[in-house]
Amino acid sequence: MSYARVLCVGLVGVTGHVVEVEADLASGLPAVAISGLPDTALHEARDRVRAAIVNSGETWPNRRITLNLLPATLPKYGSAFDVAIAAALLGSAGQLPLLPLEGVVLLGELGLDGAVRPVRGVLPMVAAAARAGVTRAIVPAQNAAEAAVIPGVRVRAVDSLHRLVAFVRDGSPLDEPPPLAGAVAAPGPDLADVAGQAYARRALEVTAAGGHHLALLGPPGTGKTMLAERLPSILPTLDDEAALEVTALHSIAGLLPPGGHLLRRPPFQAPHHTATVPALVGGGPGLARPGAVSLAHRGVLFLDEAPEFSRGALDALRQPLEDGRVQLARARGSAEYPARIQLVLAANPCPCARPVGDTACECSPLARRRYLGRLSGPLRDRIDVQVTVPPLRAAQLMGTGEVSEPSAVVAARVATARAAATERWAAVGHRLNAELPGPVLRRPPFRLPAGDTAELRRRLDNGSLSARGFDRIIRLAWSIADLDGRLRPSRDDVWEAIGLRTGEGA
Structure with missing residues (x-):
């Protein structure tokens, strides 16, 4: 037998695709050719796999070896194909009967000693295999708990190529994943720690209820950072769908904590103000990796000292805030990552930032405008x-x-308000007030009475309010009504929303 085929999974962004790894041996000078749009890590796999096979007590076939990764038009990245390549090679050389691996996805990186090393992105890989109808997977032992989160897939763990060969040849059992433990999250910061600031606390609550974005302006020491850090503590825990999305992103980034449980707490990302555009929205060589905006998906992205971020990094957030996703186009392909976040900005009103506020400010009006003009x-x-x-x-x-x-x-209170919004918007396919399209809000049966929106229309006509701002104030009014237990926003809710939007409230 000179041909063999096994299954693996490749990732493009957060989307997995089942890949067939083919191996063919032919007469001729010994050589290894890999086709199917491999990256540098995959080209180097031939050296890793050769050493792993020899050091596991097997024989390297000294023939012309052709490895093909199907579909050939899909870019392949990373070292997760090593175990599948080794199994296909041994199968094509007649050293390994591959019938026990029929319909099994193989994942893992090989060390030179034959050890199977963990890889990033196992959770979305196994999820992709499940969607394709694959019901069995063999993964590195350190990734087994993570892979076992996916229902409908029987996961087995392997720590070395030698054990995998013994399993195929002799039926030696492989390890089962450890039992899934419940996620025990350490208690986070509590709102009770924040002194005073009743109006800012109200703004934070409205923000949480509707999924809105928030900017906190004021001198240092007033509690802006404390308020932002406590926003996740009043957000509802993630449901199964959202938890799977968030856990998959952290798996790809290599940030998943041990234990194998789904991440249920809304994530909180607070990059330093020196963060670059790729660090915020994603990037890097080869396959673009998720940035802070995607790692904060279904949670909070907090930019402290926001005017100190580069203008390019801040403006790169504009498209994710509108679309809820990041599309990263590169020469070798593109990757898309979800980025449905709540953005929180904190900023001092001017460069001098006197703790006592504007009364002791030494900055000229021009300097103040320039400072906040960075946003x-x-x-x-x-x-x-x-x-x-x-x-x-x-x-x-x-x-x-x-x-x-x-x-x-x-x-x-936030959970009750969100439940009311979810029930109301279910017919139009949305859950949060902040996600509602403007046309839905401006048409019956959800259009507010003309008398309640008169001030909004006046500001829109005189140019002090944009059409986007008009819709966002209406969404805020719905969130205020949900918090206060009303079925529809009142005129007072609209006025409170105007104050929250424009900073005129107190």
């Missing part, structure tokens, strides 16, 4: 809620005023 108009127009956070008074800081509500109490 482009199109980006700020996409921010639903823009709130000024004032300096704290001594009574607020020392806790002699009203007691701040804990996150659990606020989260319960």
